[in-house]
Amino acid sequence: MHKDHQGSERRSFATPSGGASVGPGPGRKAGNLPTEVTSFVGRRWEVSEARRLLARTRLLTLTGAGGLGKTRLALRVAAEVRRSFPEGAWVVDLAPLTDGALLAQTVLTALGIDHDLARPMLPVLSDHLADKRLLLVLDNCEHLLDSCAELTRSLLAAAPHLQVLATSRQALGVDGEHLLTVRPLSAPDPNRPPAAALTQYEAVRLFIDRAAAVVPGFTVGDDQGAAVAGICHRLDGIPLAIELAAARLRVLSPQQILERLHDRFALLSRGSSAEPARQQTLRAAIDGSFELCTPSERRLWAYLSVFRGGFDLEAAEEVCTDDGLSQGEILDVVTGLVDKSILIREDHRDHVRLRMLETIRHYGRSLLDQGAGSEELDSVVDQRTASDALHSLRSLRLGSCLRPLDAELHRKAEGRPDTGCIRTFRQRGEVP
Numbered sequence: 001m002h003k004d005h006q007g008s009e010r011r012s013f014a015t016p017s018g019g020a021s022v023g024p025g026p027g028r029k030a031g032n033l034p035t036e037v038t039s040f041v042g043r044r045w046e047v048s049e050a051r052r053l054l055a056r057t058r059l060l061t062l063t064g065a066g067g068l069g070k071t072r073l074a075l076r077v078a079a080e081v082r083r084s085f086p087e088g089a090w091v092v093d094l095a096p097l098t099d100g101a102l103l104a105q106t107v108l109t110a111l112g113i114d115h116d117l118a119r120p121m122l123p124v125l126s127d128h129l130a131d132k133r134l135l136l137v138l139d140n141c142e143h144l145l146d147s148c149a150e151l152t153r154s155l156l157a158a159a160p161h162l163q164v165l166a167t168s169r170q171a172l173g174v175d176g177e178h179l180l181t182v183r184p185l186s187a188p189d190p191n192r193p194p195a196a197a198l199t200q201y202e203a204v205r206l207f208i209d210r211a212a213a214v215v216p217g218f219t220v221g222d223d224q225g226a227a228v229a230g231i232c233h234r235l236d237g238i239p240l241a242i243e244l245a246a247a248r249l250r251v252l253s254p255q256q257i258l259e260r261l262h263d264r265f266a267l268l269s270r271g272s273s274a275e276p277a278r279q280q281t282l283r284a285a286i287d288g289s290f291e292l293c294t295p296s297e298r299r300l301w302a303y304l305s306v307f308r309g310g311f312d313l314e315a316a317e318e319v320c321t322d323d324g325l326s327q328g329e330i331l332d333v334v335t336g337l338v339d340k341s342i343l344i345r346e347d348h349r350d351h352v353r354l355r356m357l358e359t360i361r362h363y364g365r366s367l368l369d370q371g372a373g374s375e376e377l378d379s380v381v382d383q384r385t386a387s388d389a390l391h392s393l394r395s396l397r398l399g400s401c402l403r404p405l406d407a408e409l410h411r412k413a414e415g416r417p418d419t420g421c422i423r424t425f426r427q428r429g430e431v432p
Contacts, residue, residue, distance in 0.1 A: 030088025031135075032110065033079055039209055040076055042185055042202030043069070050077040050180055054163060057178040058156055061141075061166040064182035065341040065360060066285040067240030070167035071139050073182060078137050078165060085163075091137040100147025107136070107151070122151070126158035133161040141168035142292055142340075149174050169289055169341045181341075184237030184357065188229040198225055203232035203242055210246035218249065227254035234261045236357040241282050244268035264362060286363045292340055298367065299325055300333045301342055305364025310346070310355035 050073070053060050062070045075091065082089035092110040097103065104121035108128075115124045129136075136155070141148040149172040152164050156176070166172060171179055185202035198204045198220060207228055211218040220228050231254060235241040245268060248257050260267045268282040290298060303320040304311070316334060321327045334354065337343040343354045356364065 030086070031078075031082055031090050032112075033075060033082065033089055033091060036075075038213075040072065041206045041209055043073055043076070046073055046180065046182065047077055047080065050074075050165075051081060053178050053180060054081060054165065057176060058162065059152060059164045059166070059172070059174055059177045060180060061168055061171055061177055062180050062182050063168055063171055063341055065169060065238075065357065066288045067238045067282065067359075068182045068184060069239045070182050072239075074137055074139060074165055074167050078135055082135060085133050085135045087132040087134040089135040089137065091139055093139050094144060094148070095140040097144060100144045103144060103147045103151050107138075122154060126155060129155060129159040129162050131161070132159060134159075134163075136162060136164050138164060138166040141166050141172060142170050142288075145170060145172065148172055169292060170339050185232075185239060185242070187232040187235075187237035190226060190230040190233050198229055201229075201232065203235075203237040203239075204228060206239055207232055207242050207246050210243050211249050214247055214249045220254075224254045227258045230258045231261065234258070234358065235264070236359050238282075238357065238359055240285055241268055241359060244270070244282055264359065265366065282359065283363070286360060289340060289342060289360075290363070290367075293342070294333075294336065296325060296329065296333045297336045297340070297342075300330070301337060301360075301364045302367035303364075304337075304343075304356065305361045305368065307355070308361070310353045312351060312353050316354075 050060060050062070054077070062074055064070055078089040078091065090111055092107050094103070094106065097106055104125050108115050108121060108125050111125075111128070113125075113128050115121070138148060138152070145168070148166070148168070152166070152172060153174050155162055156164065156174075171177060185206060186200075187203035188198060188201050199208070204220070208218065208220060231245055232242060235245060241264070245257050245261075247270065248267065252260070257267070265281070265283040270280070290301075293301065300316075300320055303325075304316060306319070307315070313331065313334060317327045317330045321330060325333070334343065338345055338354070342360060343356060346353045346355060
């Protein structure tokens with residue numbers, strides 16, 4: 001397993017040794033669920049809701065951005081429901097797998113099933129599971145989405161008592177699939193002092209728990225409460241980010257960590273060397289989402305990072321269109337970013353608004369600096385002019401944003417090309 005603590009996607013389990021077979025051996029439970037070696041913090045509602053959904057569906061997918069704890073949640077849910085499955089709960093970590101053609105073989109290996117290599121793997125797997133009452137946990141499906149969907153569809157049809165619990169940054173898209181979005185841990189707003197103790201917030205409890213492993217006896221005193229609250233808030237309640245921040249207590253105080261979060265990707269870059277590379281740093285975790293995106297989605301992700309407080313579709317269409325991304329394309333590209341857990345949908349009466357977690361937004365801002373890793377984004381950004389930016393701001397009636405930008409944009413809009421309205425927003429302010 002390579003994912004998290006209640007939320008971060010990191011290994012926090014001891015894997016059972018020895019071979020496995022479908023069905024319990026003498027004196028042990030069926031399955032291959034790893035033993036937890038760190039405490040599970042929060043997620044009471046999510047565990048309860050996942051159990052409720054598993055009672056009514058054969059396929060439940062936990063979705064959400066990288067670092068939010070989909071794996072840890074799935075394993076906790078599987079551990080709580082495995083008594084309902086006589087042949088056990090079995091987890092298959094797909095993160096190391098790069099070839100979808102090997103998916104069925106990987107599942108067979110995880111189940112400990114001996115098989116004839118001369119036979120096609122999927123029929124062998126289907127035959128073995130046909131009469132089994134078993135929970136199959138498919139972990140990290142996003143990079144093999146089509147293969148995972150095809151395998152799941154086939155197995156559910158062949159094995160009427162099989163149930164599948166999947167984790168993915170994107171839904172599998174299989175008929176009958178139920179989705180449970182994994183949200184960040186609850187975190188305090190440092191600008192609104194909590195009425196109750198800070199430990200009512202899951203993110204704070206996680207920080208304290210992981211900090212105690214680094215600094216024995218660590219507690220949050222009155223002089224540290226605001227800093228810890230600020231860390232958890234600035235990091236969006238993302239468990240992986242909070243754990244990486246707590247690890248920095250070896251050298252820094254909470255206040256020093258908070259002060260360095262303006263460059264969170266540089267700060268949160270020293271995870272355990274025992275973890276997979278993509279889970280050793282915050283940037284690597286978000287890189288995984290970037291790699292799933294199309295060029296248009298990457299471009300729009302970068303452009304949308306100028307919206308600090310969320311936006312609606314109309315604002316995105318007005319500000320983010322250019323020669324490489326037409327207004328007519330924005331809806332489909334936005335939909336793709338929602339599907340991939342980059343954008344969060346929020347209902348406001350009869351209107352839908354969208355937003356990014358701050359960490360994901362900061363990643364988008366870094367794409368502007370890096371050209372999103374492609375010459376295409378550079379050329380698109382460089383085509384924008386300050387007059388475009390001024391027109392967009394005015395047409396959107398964004399007065400509070402217009403004021404600090406107006407003089408600069410007027411100066412640049414006199415005919416001298418600028419690096420683009422997106423870059424101007426980033427340098428001088430952001431759309432609130």
